[in-house]
Structure formats: structure tokens, C-alpha cells
Amino acid sequence: MRCLRTGLLALLVIVPLLTGPAAAAPPAPPGLPFPGLPVSPSPANAGGAILPGIQQFIDRVLPPPPIAQAPGPVPTEETTDMAPGTAALRQAVLPAPVGDPIFDLWPSNLADFAPGAVLEVRDVTATAAPLIVVPIRQALLFKYRTTDAHGRPSFATATLVIPATTSPVPGARPVMVNNLPIDALGRQCTPSYTLAHGFSPDSSLTDFVPPTTHLAALRGYAVLIPDHEGPLMAYAEPYVAGHAVLDAVRAVRGWRADEFGESRFAMAGYSGGAIATHGAVKLIESYAPDLAPSLVGAALGGVPADYEILARSMNGNLASGVFMAAVLGIARERPEILSRMNHLAQWVATSPMKDQCVSTFSLPGVLLLPIDIAANIADPLQSTLAHDIYEVTRMAGLASATPLYVYNGEQEFWIPAEGARNLYYEQCSLGVPAVYRSVLGEHVVAAGLGYPEAITWLDERLRGLPAVSEC
Structure with a gap:
């Protein structure tokens, strides 16, 4: 300091x-x-x-x-x-190394692995459980193969939180993909680093507020938290983030196939997390079509889409x-x-x-x-x-392969609602089932006021209810 x-x-x-x-x-x-x-x-x-x-x-x-x-x-x-x-x-x-090989070391043979292949796993339940607060069975930090913005092999990390409660629906346990607004340049700022090493001055309050991880775990859903900026901490790069999110889903489905191979996955993201969610939904069709049947919806708020x-x-x-x-x-x-x-x-x-x-x-x-x-x-x-x-980061003309719930503060002055509305209109024109909500307030107020309906919409998708389009 x-x-x-x-x-x-x-x-x-x-x-x-x-x-x-x-x-x-x-x-x-x-x-x-x-x-x-x-x-x-x-x-x-x-x-x-x-x-x-x-x-x-x-x-x-x-x-x-x-x-x-x-x-x-x-x-x-x-x-x-x-x-x-x-x-x-x-x-x-x-970014400088943080002294933990799972975040720092670049595997020499990445090209030998398929996207989503798990490279390393660490049980971080002891440090993660006190931060998550609600009862959990296990928290696992894993490193997996993904792809950078230019199609080259890369890696990413993510944490999978498995709750102690039973699934609220028959069959495989659903998974909430919580794309947090990491908004950082250093590796020690990522949510998985905090969950693995404990809370520090570099930990972000937005890792815990709004309490998506806590509410989903209480509901009986597993929670997947990708470190979507990748090893280079490419803050705001949507292709890196989109690939990292989709490959985290691939990793969980393949690595824990007996428990999550048939699960429904839904994505949440606000602000910087919406960058990752925006990138992910637009890359499903071209990068991960195998995941399309499992991805049942995505909610994006405070959307920096343009x-x-x-x-x-x-x-x-x-x-x-x-x-x-x-x-x-x-x-x-x-x-x-x-x-x-x-x-x-x-x-x-x-x-x-x-x-x-x-x-x-x-x-x-x-x-x-x-x-x-x-x-x-x-x-x-x-x-x-x-x-x-x-042009390249706007990802214009790419249709989401999953239904969308888009919301934005109407009084936003730093991330104007214009970008979120344009995204909604674009996706409607491409035939994507979508909903748009104009929320009172600027970025912080809108985050709180828009959250309840967004999380309810995601819960419905994870329970298997079909999305209704308002296009």
C-alpha cells in the first residue's frame, strides 16, 4: 500500500x-x-x-x-x-503473480486439452464456508482450459459451491452461474482468490452483495463463480469473459457429470458481471453449441453492452x-x-x-x-x-442461444440505459425470447431495485418454467 x-x-x-x-x-x-x-x-x-x-x-x-x-x-x-x-x-x-500456482502458472501443454477440461482442483471449503455463511457441503476451486480473445488456448479459474441442502427440483441439481462484477486489474481481486485465501482489503463487497450466491445456495442450487477476466486480468474484454464462463460450465458438467451432467444452468450478471454474461450468451452458438440445451436463461443488469x-x-x-x-x-x-x-x-x-x-x-x-x-x-x-x-466488443448481430432478462437504471449517467435497450431490441429482432425492465435510479440504486425481479426470473428458469418473451 x-x-x-x-x-x-x-x-x-x-x-x-x-x-x-x-x-x-x-x-x-x-x-x-x-x-x-x-x-x-x-x-x-x-x-x-x-x-x-x-x-x-x-x-x-x-x-x-x-x-x-x-x-x-x-x-x-x-x-x-x-x-x-x-x-x-x-x-x-x-498482472504480477500473486504467489499461488493455481492462479499464476501457465500450463505448457494447454493445446493438448479441450476447452472446459479441468486441469487442477483444490478444496477451499475451510476458507470459503465462513464467507458464504449459509450451510454448504463443499467449495471447490478449479483451473480449466479456455480460449483467449483470439482463439488461442488459455486457462481460467472458478469456484463451485455445493450447498448442504437438497435440490428443490427432481433430477439433477440446478446451477446458478454468478458472474460477479470483478472490475479489477490484479489477480488477488478475483472472487476465487478471496474464497481460497480469505477476506482481505482487496476483496470486493460486490462478491457478496447482492447475495446471489447465498440465496441460490439456500434454495438448494449449486453456484458456479467464474473468474471471467482470465489469467491476464483482461478487464472488460467480452470474448475472454464469455469463453471463460462457457468453459466453466463445460468443466462442471464434464468433471462432475454424475451430479451436474444433466443440470440446468442459468447466468446472472450486473455491471462488470453483465459484460461476462453478454459475452457468454452471444458466443454459445459459435463457441459452445453443446451447452445450448443446458443454459436456460441469463439476466443482465446495468449492461455495458456498447x-x-x-x-x-x-x-x-x-x-x-x-x-x-x-x-x-x-x-x-x-x-x-x-x-x-x-x-x-x-x-x-x-x-x-x-x-x-x-x-x-x-x-x-x-x-x-x-x-x-x-x-x-x-x-x-x-x-x-x-x-x-x-465494433468488435459490441458483438453486434450475434444472437443469444438462451432467453434474456435485461434491466437498467433509467437515470443511469455512467452506463446509460440506451445500451441495454439497444441490446434488447437487437436480440428481439434476432428472434431471442427476451424481457426488458426499466428500473428507477442510477447504477447503485437500480442494482438494488432491479434485483428482486431478476433473481425471481432466474429461479423460474432453474425450476424448469419456460421463459415468456415480451418482444
Whole structure:
């Protein structure tokens, strides 16, 4: 925490200095940028749309961070098509190890396993039970093979909570897939890390509130909690999250086939958890058609379904710290974004900030900084690269292979209801059974007011009641 406080203090000091009058600028430091790192455009070719001249000024007065090219924790083929400097920068912005092999170690033979194959299992009942509070039979942390945003073998972790109570329905015990809003850049922020190691300052309150895990376990449902950001903590990347969620379901069905092979699965996700649920439902048909008969419904609330909308609503205000962290999370899987970072962004992205949870990386939002201050191109949110990212993460035109319940706060100002409504209309037009609820309030209030009906809708799906479409 001491180094984090120092880093934040440095940011608070550096940014006002950089945004001060150009006449007061100190001379540019000697030395050349790290070989191969992206070089900012010359002042003749760049100039931020919101902060004219600041981008070039930053790179004149602030040298790039010292980045040593070192072997990384990911297969080398992932970086063979990158410039050496971009590959080194990408390595430097990845999350640091947390000291637990199940989260840190990258298996060398992942390609030998099918998606959803279980690689390792650990019983974490002793640490998880006191946090879950309600009676449980067992909590199991498992590591399984999945797929990254580009179709390459990867891995993920998840926790399966099996309640002590009997199933409320005949046959196989249903499973609630609780896609929590992890919203983090460090591996220690994931729900499975908390359940395996105990509550800590890095644990998130949203792991337990609203109490989806507790209510589902009391009802007699098993609960599956995927760490859907993957080993690179690719916060906000929907393909990584979607694959991780679907492969967690595959893992449970195959690994515990006698108990869950014929189970019904339903997904819940709010805010960052809705990113994972959105990715998962749109990838069922192309990535996991084998799961379609078992997935009986998904509820998404506070839905960040369209990042182009969020680029307008979350930039340059109190949400800007979260927005910039999401950009970094996506850049871990899509490193073309890294080439558009200026020296200030490189310093922050390679600092201890790269391993923080939302409670910390949201703090720079008090500076109300636009993302332009972190870029080396003019108007980065309207650039060709930005529009490419908007398009791929929107996942437009992909139909959910399971019924949907979509809800959003009508007074939302950071995640406007426009995105959720557009998702609903899109899915209706594609023939998906869907329901939309406009909820009173902004993000936090709507989370509470919209929850009871959403969880009731999921309970009906898990009990085998058919979904009624309101399209």
C-alpha cells in the first residue's frame, strides 16, 4: 500500500505539472526512448481534441519508463507478430503473480486439452464456508482450459459451491452461474482468490452483495463463480469473459457429470458481471453449441453492452479512472491499443496501478481527466482504432442461444440505459425470447431495485418454467 500511495501522490503531482503553462516546462530529459517502443507523433501530426498540445508536451518532458525485455508468463507465439518494444510493453503491463500456482502458472501443454477440461482442483471449503455463511457441503476451486480473445488456448479459474441442502427440483441439481462484477486489474481481486485465501482489503463487497450466491445456495442450487477476466486480468474484454464462463460450465458438467451432467444452468450478471454474461450468451452458438440445451436463461443488469456509449458517458468525469482501467484491461488482449499510449500512460500502466482493484484505480477519477491525456494521437476515442474496438466488443448481430432478462437504471449517467435497450431490441429482432425492465435510479440504486425481479426470473428458469418473451 505504501508504494501505491506514493504512485498516486506522484500522479497527483505530475498531472497538474503537465497541464500547466508550456512556458514553465522544464527542458526535455536527455536520452532516447526504449528501442522499439511506440514513438508519439510529432507536434505537427498530433494535438488532442480536448487538451490541445498536452500530448506532445507530456512526451517531451517525461521519458518513457525503463522496460526490460524479459520472457513472459504467456506463450511466446502471442507476441511474435508484435514490434519488440510493443511486446516488451505488453509484458510489463500484465498482472504480477500473486504467489499461488493455481492462479499464476501457465500450463505448457494447454493445446493438448479441450476447452472446459479441468486441469487442477483444490478444496477451499475451510476458507470459503465462513464467507458464504449459509450451510454448504463443499467449495471447490478449479483451473480449466479456455480460449483467449483470439482463439488461442488459455486457462481460467472458478469456484463451485455445493450447498448442504437438497435440490428443490427432481433430477439433477440446478446451477446458478454468478458472474460477479470483478472490475479489477490484479489477480488477488478475483472472487476465487478471496474464497481460497480469505477476506482481505482487496476483496470486493460486490462478491457478496447482492447475495446471489447465498440465496441460490439456500434454495438448494449449486453456484458456479467464474473468474471471467482470465489469467491476464483482461478487464472488460467480452470474448475472454464469455469463453471463460462457457468453459466453466463445460468443466462442471464434464468433471462432475454424475451430479451436474444433466443440470440446468442459468447466468446472472450486473455491471462488470453483465459484460461476462453478454459475452457468454452471444458466443454459445459459435463457441459452445453443446451447452445450448443446458443454459436456460441469463439476466443482465446495468449492461455495458456498447463501449462507444461509455466513451461519451465515462470519459473526463468521476468515472474516468474506471474507464481508463477498462481500456488497459482490453489492451492486455488487444495490444494494438498499447501503441497509442503516451509516456505518462506507459508509466501508470507499468506501475503498481496495474495490479489494483476498482476501489483504488477508480480514485484518479477525482482529477476528471479525459483519456486524451494518456494517448499519443489526437481525439483517441474517435480514432479508427477506437471504432475497431467498439465494433468488435459490441458483438453486434450475434444472437443469444438462451432467453434474456435485461434491466437498467433509467437515470443511469455512467452506463446509460440506451445500451441495454439497444441490446434488447437487437436480440428481439434476432428472434431471442427476451424481457426488458426499466428500473428507477442510477447504477447503485437500480442494482438494488432491479434485483428482486431478476433473481425471481432466474429461479423460474432453474425450476424448469419456460421463459415468456415480451418482444
